[in-house]
Amino acid sequence: xxxxxxxxxxxxxxxxxxxxxxxxxxxxxxxxxxxxxxxxxxxxxxxxxxxxxxxxxxxxxxxxxxx
Amino acid sequence: xxxxxxxxxxxxxxxxxxxxxxxxxxxxxxxxxxxxxxxxxxxxxxxxxxxxxxxxxxxxxxxxxxxxxxxxxxxxxxxxxxxxxxxxxxxxxxxxxxxxxxxxxxxxxxxxxxxxxxxxxxxxxxxxxxxxxxxxxxxxxxxxxxxxxxxxxxxxxxxxxxxxxxxxxxxxxxxxxxxxxxxxxxxxxxxxxxxxxxxxxxxxxxxx
Numbered sequence: 001x002x003x004x005x006x007x008x009x010x011x012x013x014x015x016x017x018x019x020x021x022x023x024x025x026x027x028x029x030x031x032x033x034x035x036x037x038x039x040x041x042x043x044x045x046x047x048x049x050x051x052x053x054x055x056x057x058x059x060x061x062x063x064x065x066x067x
Numbered sequence: 068x069x070x071x072x073x074x075x076x077x078x079x080x081x082x083x084x085x086x087x088x089x090x091x092x093x094x095x096x097x098x099x100x101x102x103x104x105x106x107x108x109x110x111x112x113x114x115x116x117x118x119x120x121x122x123x124x125x126x127x128x129x130x131x132x133x134x135x136x137x138x139x140x141x142x143x144x145x146x147x148x149x150x151x152x153x154x155x156x157x158x159x160x161x162x163x164x165x166x167x168x169x170x171x172x173x174x175x176x177x178x179x180x181x182x183x184x185x186x187x188x189x190x191x192x193x194x195x196x197x198x199x200x201x202x203x204x205x206x207x208x209x210x211x212x213x214x215x216x217x218x219x220x221x222x223x224x225x226x227x228x229x230x231x232x233x234x235x236x237x238x239x240x241x242x243x244x245x246x247x248x249x250x251x252x253x254x255x256x257x258x259x260x261x262x263x264x265x266x267x268x269x270x271x272x273x274x275x
Binding site: 019022023025027029033034035037044045050051052055056 | 106
């Protein structure tokens, strides 16, 4: 392997490690959040709730306006 | 967003970063066949249970995956939806992947936090408010990130939202300030310089 090939391989390995680390952090964060998430009766949407109404009423999250 | 994506009955819809599945269930309730993924296995477990509780398990399919490496065939979807997910992704890799799984003529709509307002940036880093989760690797989007995302699609636009309305974030979204949102729409439509102070965006994209 030439020196340039070695450099490319090294950079590629570093990038891959960084990606895996990012995935690990995100996975752990959201696994923790979901572990505390108990699905009670409120998890059942009203019979007439759908995506359009969720957008219209900005029901769950910011960023769901009718714009 | 609902207006942009149109009638979802019978459509193949992908939700990027579905979390615990609230939106996926609502999409299925609108008549869509929903595929959804998340990086978190725990979130996917909750999403599957939620779909089952809501009677839409047959219309939803949840998998653990990363947005930069989608486990779907080329051209699989009519519609792609994402809520606060792009800012968790590597835009340079996830953009082409999202385009790849969209059919010709497919549309995509996202809502994403913006990073332009210095007061909001300070609050995100230093101020406690209800339902504020620990920061992961996510980074709210700058205009350059929006443009980089848009380069992967044939039509692309965004709209800033939540200027005064961002006050409801301080309540952990328990309070809804509809009047402020209505005011925001007027203000942000007519006073261009204030748009960069909004803390959220809705993003629309289409594949030709």
